[in-house]
Amino acid sequence: MALKKARDIQxxxxxxxxxxxxxxxxxxxxxxxxxxxxIRRWAAxxxxxxxxxxxxxxxxxxxxQVLSVQESxxxxxxxxxxxxxxxxxxxxxxxxxxxxxxxVIEVLQALPxxxxxxxxxxxxxxxxxxxxxAVDILQVLPHAQVPEWLLQVIRTDDHVNVVxxxxxxxxxxxxxxxxxxxxxxxxxxxxEPYIAFAVDTVIERTKxxx
Amino acid sequence: xxxxxxSDADFERFRDYFYRKTGIYFGDSKRYFVDKRLIxxxxxTGHRNFRSYFTFMRFQASGKEFQELVNLMTVNExxxxxxxxxxxxxxxxxxxxxxxxxxxxxxxxxxxPCSTGExxxxxxxxxxxxxxxxxxxxxxxxxxxxxxxVLEKSKQGIYxxxxxxxxxxxxxxxxxxxxxxxxxxxxxxxxxxxxxxQINICDFEDTKKMRDFDLIxxxxxxxxxxxxxxxxxxEAFYDSLNPGGIIFLGHSxxxxxxxxxxxxxxxxxxxxxxxxxxxxx
Numbered sequence: 001m002a003l004k005k006a007r008d009i010q011x012x013x014x015x016x017x018x019x020x021x022x023x024x025x026x027x028x029x030x031x032x033x034x035x036x037x038x039i040r041r042w043a044a045x046x047x048x049x050x051x052x053x054x055x056x057x058x059x060x061x062x063x064x065q066v067l068s069v070q071e072s073x074x075x076x077x078x079x080x081x082x083x084x085x086x087x088x089x090x091x092x093x094x095x096x097x098x099x100x101x102x103x104v105i106e107v108l109q110a111l112p113x114x115x116x117x118x119x120x121x122x123x124x125x126x127x128x129x130x131x132x133x134a135v136d137i138l139q140v141l142p143h144a145q146v147p148e149w150l151l152q153v154i155r156t157d158d159h160v161n162v163v164x165x166x167x168x169x170x171x172x173x174x175x176x177x178x179x180x181x182x183x184x185x186x187x188x189x190x191x192e193p194y195i196a197f198a199v200d201t202v203i204e205r206t207k208x209x210x
Numbered sequence: 211x212x213x214x215x216x217s218d219a220d221f222e223r224f225r226d227y228f229y230r231k232t233g234i235y236f237g238d239s240k241r242y243f244v245d246k247r248l249i250x251x252x253x254x255t256g257h258r259n260f261r262s263y264f265t266f267m268r269f270q271a272s273g274k275e276f277q278e279l280v281n282l283m284t285v286n287e288x289x290x291x292x293x294x295x296x297x298x299x300x301x302x303x304x305x306x307x308x309x310x311x312x313x314x315x316x317x318x319x320x321x322x323p324c325s326t327g328e329x330x331x332x333x334x335x336x337x338x339x340x341x342x343x344x345x346x347x348x349x350x351x352x353x354x355x356x357x358x359x360v361l362e363k364s365k366q367g368i369y370x371x372x373x374x375x376x377x378x379x380x381x382x383x384x385x386x387x388x389x390x391x392x393x394x395x396x397x398x399x400x401x402x403x404x405x406x407x408q409i410n411i412c413d414f415e416d417t418k419k420m421r422d423f424d425l426i427x428x429x430x431x432x433x434x435x436x437x438x439x440x441x442x443x444x445e446a447f448y449d450s451l452n453p454g455g456i457i458f459l460g461h462s463x464x465x466x467x468x469x470x471x472x473x474x475x476x477x478x479x480x481x482x483x484x485x486x487x488x489x490x491x
Contacts, residue, residue: 002344002345002346002347002348002349003334003337003338003344003348003349003350003351003399003400003403003404004316004348004349004350004403005350005402005403005404005405041449045414045445045449046414048414049414067470067471068448068471071441071445071448071469071470071471072445075441075442075445078438078441079438079442099470103470106437109437110437110438112271113271139230140230140231142268142269142270142271142273143269143271144269146269171223171226172223172226172227172268173265173268175261204219205219205222205223206219207219
């Protein structure tokens with residue numbers, strides 16, 4: 001039988017764990033800029049234990065090109081959580097890197113209380129793409145104000161894609177009380193067949209609950 | 211008789227949300243199954259109808275009720291040779307590729323959560339029975355769980371007839387000794403070959419020790435986790451695997467929905483997830 005009992009746990013520690021380098025906060029921050037991917041990644045993971053790491057982690061995220069390090073940074077930020085993280089991540093919604101932007105949206109979705117104070121401002125952003133990303137954040141955000149925010153979008157936003165995105169989310173959380181606002185948006189975008197279709201879908205779903 | 215009804219629109223609304231959150235899609239044929247469990251939770255949480263329950267569940271910041279639903283919708287039990295197609299994939303497709311890369315170096319396999327031991331023992335038996343290179347290549351199997359009680363049971367290796375019901379008769383005879391009361395004791399060599407350890411996959415300090423694995427079996431665990439824990443687990447697995455290492459998830463789970471760190475590999479027997487050979491994107 002060639003099944004072997006596993007090696008002693010100490011011996012199976014990775015090189016990084018056998019190092020003698022002291023891993024204090026400043027040491028880890030320095031390692032965030034190390035040319036070795038593994039060292040950057042490990043530093044990012046360990047910094048999850050330091051609340052004051054938010055800014056340095058976000059600074060690194062701006063220039064980090066390696067996916068696995070990006071993920072470590074974002075997961076550490078998610079672990080730290082809180083408003084400071086949200087404040088520092090929101091600028092990434094304007095990033096040209098779609099992958100990074102989507103990951104940032106996922107992290108923000110997981111921080112409902114901290115992201116809530118920023119939603120209204122994001123929904124009024126002059127850039128329609130940012131407004132769509134804000135609606136994307138609402139997609140699975142577990143926050144009681146989500147229906148209200150979406151309603152605000154369909155009532156006030158002039159951009160067809162932003163409104164379409166909001167209608168898509170309302171199909172899940174819409175209520176019969178929203179029907180007048182839904183009919184109104186259908187009229188406002190009378191030349192957009194998709195909006196008519198989306199409104200009808202939401203109404204159909206909400207009506208059956210009434 | 212229950213007065214609570216799930217309308218077609220309710221079902222669609224729930225189905226879309228559940229799919230978006232878990233990747234599990236309920237076809238119309240599952241309607242009865244879904245309705246029954248939904249009604250069960252509506253009653254248990256004191257709601258009067260689907261709408262009020264859905265709003266409560268959808269917007270609950272803790273996500274606790276959603277997890278309750280996931281547990282109900284995905285009830286699983288463990289037994290030997292469960293989802294055997296993945297074990298087949300291991301010996302017929304994955305290991306040949308890893309051996310080619312590592313030559314005849316030691317291969318390390320991690321089974322998590324090992325629960326009462328059916329999975330790591332199934333892996334061991336499958337290797338011994340169906341992998342031709344088992345006499346030439348050394349294999350280590352580490353099995354872990356967060357629960358010390360189930361680890362103790364794993365080490366004892368005593369199973370009831372339900373656990374062994376899908377094992378071929380000759381394998382049952384070869385690796386188990388029948389005890390009284392329809393129980394079976396697994397072979398002592400196997401019990402001694404597997405290293406059982408308590409590990410919390412979401413604890414960085416615990417998972418730091420788990421390194422240099424070539425294969426990870428983590429079936430039907432991530433589905434029970436919330437989003438944050440799932441991401442932490444994916445990070446831990448990434449660091450635990452050697453470059454090119456493979457992870458097997460349960461059939462309703464998908465790593466692609468959690469992280470983009472892994473590559474999807476489609477083998478004839480199963481879809482698995484691979485840590486890239488190089489870490490440069």
